[in-house]
Amino acid sequence: MFAELLQYLFAGLTSGAIYALAGLGFAIIYNASHVINFAQGEFIMIGGMATSMMVAAGLPLPLAIALAVVVTMMVGVALEKFAIEPARNSDVVTIIIITIGASIFLRGLAQVVWDKEFHSLPAFSGETPINVAGATLMPQSIWVVGISVLVIVALWWFFNRTLFGKAMLATSFNRLAAQLMGIGVKKVLMVSFALSALLGAVGGIVVTPITFTNYEAGIMLGLKGFSAAVLGGLGNGLGAIVGGLVVGIAEALASGYLSSAYKDAVAFVIILFVLFFLPNGLFGKKGTDRV
Amino acid sequence: MWKTARIGGLAALATILALAPLGFPNAYFYDVAVKALFNAVVCVGLNLLIGYAGQISLGHAGFFALGAYGSAILTSTYKVAPLPAMLISAAAVGLLAYLVGRPILKLKGHYLAMATLGIGIIIHIVLKTEARITGGPDGMSVDPFSLMGFTMMGDRMWYWAAAGLLVLTVWLSLNLIDSPVGRALRAVHGSEVGAEVVGVDTSSYKVMVFVVSAVFASLVGSLFAHKDGFITPDIGSFFRSVEFVVMVVLGGMASTFGSVIGAVILTLLPQVLTFVEDYEAMVLGGIMMGMMIFLPKGLLPAVVSQFRKRGAAR
Amino acid sequence: MRSLVKWGVAACAVFAAGTFAGTAQAADTIKIGAFLSVTGPASFLGEPEKKTLEMYVDRLNKDGGVRGKKVELIHYDDAGAPDKAVTFAKRLIQNDNVDIIIGGTTTGTSMAAIKVVEPAGVPFISLAGGIDIIDPVKKWVFKTPHTDRMAAEKVFLDMKKKGISKVAMISEDAGFGKSGHDQSLKVAPIYGIQIVADEVYSPKDPDVTAQLTKIKNTAGVQAVFNFGFGQGPAIVTKNFKQLGMSVPLYQSHGVASKDFIKLAGEAAEGIRLPAAGLVVAEQLGATDPQKPVVTAFKKEYEAAFKSDVSTFAGHAYDGLQIALAAILRAGSTDKEKVRAEIEKTSGYVGTGGLVSMSPEDHMGLSLSAFRMVEVKKGDWVLAD
Incomplete structure (x- = not known):
């Protein structure tokens, strides 16, 4: 009974961390x-x-990882420079459509540059399951969770202990005031895209041994990531983590105890329910409307 | 001035719709045109919500699919005639939109986007899972549309029906925008708090527009089901919802004719782009980005302001 | 403003040029139309299908065509969306005036296109698995792949031989898996199989241990049967191993490509599934009539594309061969004659098996076309 619950929690933890x-x-x-x-x-x-393409081409894993991260960051910076920056003063919806266009473009690029098949990576530390009180966990899941924790700590340090991080935070509170204080808002924007591209790349690399990847793999992860971020309260890093775990664990418990067909629906019902009572997510700041 | 522009626009739309078939050599062109017009009707409705009331919805394909499945199930399983089936489905969708709209339209911006997205996805999952009623992921057949012994057959007939529907929808939408309701909506878009202060019951207006746009989507969904004769749950997928929003924004938010143009362009693009084959997604994404970067207000407003500038210079 | 008008005119011209291009061809070509899911969730089926058709049509033209006529292939990508398939089917028939249509990668797109193809009266060979496509028989519609029902029957037959009667199913909740699941439930009683657990997952789920744990804790499960394609079955296989489940795991024909073994790695060892002879080409007996066909196709495909052949590529190959043979026998591209000749296809040895169609059977494959294979040391091994 307990082993069963623990197994569901492990399953939820794996997807949730992703x-x-x-x-x-x-x-x-x-x-x-x-x-x-x-x-x-x-x-x-x-x-x-x-x-995975570079590993398949014979590069050692660490080098492939480093190169892939750099490539992804370059894509992130390019996206900001050539698509977001010129439209900086447009409506939010306009910018959303630009990013949707960018996602279609990048998927199209990936299927031309690479291919449409599924690819995998070897697990970082073997495939021997770890047994905990009758439930099992793959070592790669621990990697995913560990990397998430590491990322959060690093981000906290960056935003609270470095000058540039503080500048970014200041920009998020009040762009004009930040600009008047001499913070380069353009630079902040660019760094934020580079940073989130880095995060995305790292995430993509650690989860590939578990979920595999192909040119369309970003669709589902993007959707679930957006859900996690909104559930946690937009702009709150800790909220995004908690949101992701809640969604992942809700799905696992739902497929274990209710119905696997409706597990995704259960996750969305929970999100809707939370938003009814907490319209700014779990940890979101309460916004005040200006007249 | 506003009135004449409106009548002029409607007349222009009707003329274009009447003359367009002269350039259609075969049924395939009619088929694409019908799909463009169907999308246009949905977008005109959605534009009331996005463009005028300033509220986003990433779940309208769900309402579209509910209309389609409502008609399909009522006509095939329960032997209801197509017209009442369509109206019953639309009423049910309207009720559903009202029930979910009341709580979720209190949400703002991205939170509202998330909530509508969730509702769309839940509808999609239900359609996919309840296979005994809906036929599951592989879809179900739908009988042709018939009314008092007269059956809608062939793409040409559908074209004229869809064209008529679009003119009617545009006319309704223009009237709504120009009514006190429309002015209240624009106030909501401008500043919700401000609107409330001067006595506009913002939440009930928002819910009303949400319901109206959902009903439009449902009605078109029903017609689409009868026209294609076969539907799968994917017509209600998240991508379709996004597609509708993109059509509205691309054509020009808060512009009824802009929504029509956006819908037509985005329906035609995949047909035009077949020759680029593997590069289709890249080109499509590139066009979307480029248009939004260079014409951030959308296509039609950009054209109109160009026109005005020229006029002023003269 | 003027420049915008110019742009508009140019765009219309491109549209017209793009769509009229098909009609301007000379009448002495044989036109084969195809709508395939080259992108979207079924892209790894649609892509090899497209590549196969292109390669063989090219080769045919280099060798002088069919009865001196060039063969022209017109293909569109429906991205797995049935409504797009309907539009493209109309485009092929009305605008490109094709003589025959091959395609419909998924059951959904095929079923939707049938609504257009049947009244238009164009021979149509589908490449999808769903039994609904040919049952009940439709005048103009044929298909080359085995049905999902046959896959289920083959698996249950194998289970029965091993004395297994209580089976847990785990299937994908998208088209292929769902349809296979439904057919499995239908035929299970015929083989004395009882389905004691029935779980599903979404095609992109990162983890299915929750579903498998439920199965593991169900009393009396003697084997697990997974119906799905893409990365899902590989994740099921890995999670199955992770949980240390010891009962036999069966997969469907949806994973019959080398990629599955690559993805699932060691966890794939010992898995059994029904597959067409193509994946075990070299192991077929020397007297097997399929041997020369499948070994040749495999060699040609792998040489041309530097990737492992999949059974989906084989479906497209079979479809093309059956179509061309019928056109040859008919002596013209008259649609009614070609249709009648396809229906008379008899003893064609394809990658999927021996095909003999009839007015009652528009697929023409028997259960013997499937072979039970097992994964051993990272490769498919013939198991019966």
Whole structure:
């Protein structure tokens, strides 16, 4: 009985950590620009695909990872420079459509540059399941969770302990005031895209041994990541993590105890329910409307 | 001035719709045109919500699919005639939109986007899972549309029906925008708090527009089901919802004719782009990005302002 | 404004040029139309199908065509969306005036296109698995792949031989898996199989251990049967191993490509599934009539595309061969004659098996076309 519950929780933890990593990327860009980047899932896809294609071509894993991260960050910066920056003063909806266009473009690019098949990576530390009180967990799941924790700590340090991080945070609170204080808002925007591309790439790489990847892998991860970020409260990194875990664990418990056909629906019902009572998500700031 | 522009626009739309078939050599062209017009009707409705009331919805394909399945199930399983089946489905969708609209339209911006997205996805999952009623992911057949012994057959007939429907929808939408309701809506878009202060019951207006746009989507969904004769749950997928929003924004938010143009362009593009084959997604994404970067207000408003500038210079 | 008008005119011209291009061809070509899911969730089926058709039509033209006529292939990507399939089917028939249509990668797109193809009276060979496509028989509609019902029957037959009677099903809740699941439930009683657990997952789920745990804790499960394609079955296989489940795991014909073994890795060892002879080409007996056909196709495909052949590519190959043979026998591209000749296809040895159609059977494959294979040391091994 307990082993069963524990197994469901492990399953939820694995998917939840994946969603959380995806959600974090949304949170960072939202913080700096109040833009929801619907191409975030494509960053994840590019990270995973680039690494597995390079490994297949014979590169050692660490080098492939490093190169893939750099490639993804370049894509992120290019997206900001050539698509977001010129439209900086447009409506939020306009910018959303630009990022949707970018996600379609990047998927199209990936299927031309690479292919349409599924690819995998070897698990970082073997495939021997770890047995805990009758339930099993794959070592790669621990990697995913561990990397998520590491990322959160690093982000906290960056935003609270470095000058540039503080500048980014200041920009998210009040762009004009930040600008008047001499903060380069353009630079902040660019760094936020580079950072979330980095996050996406890292996420894509650690989850590929579990979920595999192909040129369309970013769609689902992007959708779940967006859900996690909104559930947690937009712009709140911790919220995105909690949101991701809630979605993942709700899905696992729902398929274990209710119906696997309706597990995704259960996750969305929970999100709707939370938003009815907490219209700014679990940890969101309460916004005040200006007249 | 506003009135004449409106009548002029409607007359132009009707003329274009009447003359367009002269350039259609075969039924395939009619088929694409009908699909463009169907999308246009949905977008005109959705534009009331997005463009005028300033509320986003990423779940309208769900309402479209409910209309389609409502008609399909009522006509095939329960032997209801197509017209009442369509109206019953639309009423049910309207009621559903009202029930979910009341709580979720209190949400703002991305939270509203999330909530509508969730509703769309839940509808999609239900349609996919309840296979005994809906036929499951592989879809179900739908009988042709018939009314008092007269059956809608062939793409030409559908074209004229869809064209008539679009003119009617545009006319309704223009009237709604120009009514006190429309002015209240624009106030909601401008500043919700401000509108409330001057006595506009913002939430009930928002819910009303939400319901109207959902009913439009449902009606078109029903017609689409009868026209294609076969539907799968994917017509209610998240991508279709996004597609509708993109059509509205691309054509020009808060512009009824802009929505029509956006819908037509986005329906035609995949047909035109077949020759680029593997590069289709890249080109499509590139066009979307480019248009939004260079024409952030949408296609029609950009054209209109160009026109005005020229006029002023003269 | 003027420049915008110019752009508009140019766009219309491109549209017209793009769509009229098909009609301007000379009448002495044989036109084969295809709508395939080259992108979208079924892209790894549609892509090899497209590549196969292109390669063989090219080769045919280099060898002088069919009865001196060039063969022209016109293909569109429906992205797995049935309403797009309907539009493209209309385009092929009305605008491109094709003589025959091959395609419909998925059951959904095929079923939707039938609504257009049947009244228009164009021979149509579908490449999808669903039994609904040819049952009940439709005058103009044929298909080349085995049905999902046959796959289920083959698996249950194998289980019965091993004395297994209580089976847990786990299937994908999208088209292929769902349809296979429904057919499995239908035929299970015929083989004395009882389905004691029935779970589903979404095609893109990262983890299915929750569903498998439920199965693991169901009393009396003697085997697990997974119906799905894409990465799902590989994740099921890995999670199955992770949970240390010891009962036999059966997969459907949807995973019969080398990619599955690559993805699932060691966890794939010992898995059994029904597959066409194509995946075990080299192991077929020397007297097997399928041997020369499948070994040749496999060699040609893998040489041309540097990737492992899949049975889906084989479906397209079979479809094309059956179509061309029928056109040859008919002596013209008259649609009624070609249709009648396709229906008379008899003893054609394809990658899927021996095909003999009749007015009552528009697929023409028997259960023997499936072979039970098992994964051993990272490769398919013939198991019966």
